[in-house]
Amino acid sequence: QVQLVESGGGLVQTGGSLRLSCAASGRTITSYTMGWFRQAPGKEREFVAAISWRSSTTHYADSVKGRFTISRDNAKNTVYLQMNGLKPEDTAVYYCAGDAPYSDYVSFQPLSYDYWGQGTQVTVSS
Secondary structure: OOEEEEEOOEEEEOOOOEEEEEEEEOOOOOOEEEEEEEEOOOOOOEEEEEEOOOOOOEEEOOOOOOOEEEEEEOOOOEEEEEEOOOOHHHOEEEEEEEEEEOOOOOOOOHHHOOEEOOOEEEEEEO
16 A cells, blocks of 8 residues: 655745655555646546656646646655645645556546545635
8 A cells, every 4th residue: 555645835935845755665666657636626536747657747727837846756755746836726636646567558537546645735816
């Protein structure tokens, strides 16, 4: 089993930056594709970014492309989401997620991910 714990959320003004961290324990995540999702009140959980296990190829939702960067540090068993140019519409609970190991298909669907953190709140004020 993989346990994921997110941190780094908070309140920031429009245009500000935050870096979210997702610390994994239980197993090394070297062989796991990892993703970030978010869920705003009254809305469905949506894909934000993912990083593959094999080549660290990154994928982004159109709404965050050019502003957010996902990265991983396998030595620290941690995944990051650097968020720049934040907008009020980025306000949501952000979740880290892990896919099944050695999966070469990078999914943008929450149901494809097996492991989830508890989430961290990001609030962007206007």
